[in-house]
Amino acid sequence: MDKAYLVLENGTVFEGEAFGALGQSLGELVFATGMTGYQETITDPSYAGQIVIQTAPHIGIVGMNERDEESSKIWVAGYVVKDPSRMASNFRAERTLQSDLIAQAVVGISNIDTRALTIMIRDAGAMRAGIFSGDAIKSNAEMIAKVNEAPEMKGRKLSDVVTTPNRYTISAKGGRIGSVAILDLGIKKSTLEHLSERGLDVQVFPADVDAKTLLAEKPDAVFFSNGPGDPEASNAQVELLREVLRAGKPFFGICFGNQLLGRALGFDTYKLAFGHRGINQPVMHADTGRVEVTAHNHGFAVKLEGDQAQSPAGFGLVKVSHRGLNDGVVEGLECQDIPAFSVQYHPEAAAGPHDSHYLFDKFIQMIKERR
Incomplete structure (x- = not known):
């Protein structure tokens, strides 16, 4: 050898x-x-x-x-x-x-x-x-x-490396409920499957799309995917998300999308010492007290003291919906005055566990209520 x-x-x-x-x-x-x-x-x-x-x-x-x-x-x-x-x-x-x-x-x-x-x-x-x-x-x-x-991870913008070069569409399976515009920051195939199988026409956009182009398609909701890199290096996506939130579109973000929602709401992000990576991470759901075993891959997190706070960017009250049980890291955000939520982990979890699939159903319900 x-x-x-x-x-x-x-x-x-x-x-x-x-x-x-x-x-x-x-x-x-x-x-x-x-x-x-x-x-x-x-x-x-x-x-x-x-x-x-x-x-x-x-x-x-x-x-x-x-x-x-x-x-x-x-x-x-x-x-x-x-x-x-x-x-x-x-x-x-x-x-x-x-x-x-x-x-x-x-x-x-x-x-x-x-x-x-x-x-x-x-x-x-x-x-x-x-x-x-x-x-x-x-x-x-x-x-x-x-x-x-070699470059350090802090300060690196990698979404342009992993995103789709061109926009594409996946048709809804079963009964159509609506459409979702996805910002591809490094999306996984399983996430696309979960959304299309729940009746959504999926429109996937490159990471550098502007708000005018994305909203021109009149999507019923917007989704920001997982992805690599430092959220502090993604100012354009943060501004895009603020436009989405101002437009009143239902929003769901996972992993990197959670960090960008945190920044769009006006909170800071920070680099974790060694991050969370694996398919066996325990997370507490604040409203139910239920512990979910979840799949993670993140080295950055949203900084939010306490269990709720007013958005410094003017989007109303924000609650911490989930926290990691190993270290108390913010693992989910839920806006109380606008239709937006996110989680830091990967609810699609193709290799398991499947404790968090309900979040996709929650997104669908939010879309139905806003139509």
């Missing part, structure tokens, strides 16, 4: 074996805690610019298949696993994880102590890192220098 090195910006170097393509990969090093759903993870556009550590030790046994892809490609900048499966053993498998990583030039590393690495990130916070294999291997000093030259 070819040697590979994982190099952290703090100077730590892990030696392992190459997994996937040979070469060099740079990005923000983060960990994902799901024991399943690795295909949904690596094809999620929200992971653009990030090197992902899988905390589950054995990865790849169920292979890869077209149905479970959340987008058209693998988006992770690099991939770190402890023990990759030597074969794909599942009736739905069409390819192996290794073959897809190689085919899409994704550089990875295996057979390192991912538990020690995860603890390091948990204690020190997410940091820049690089994976080096093949001809990319240099001296430790040279590789560390490469890592420290």
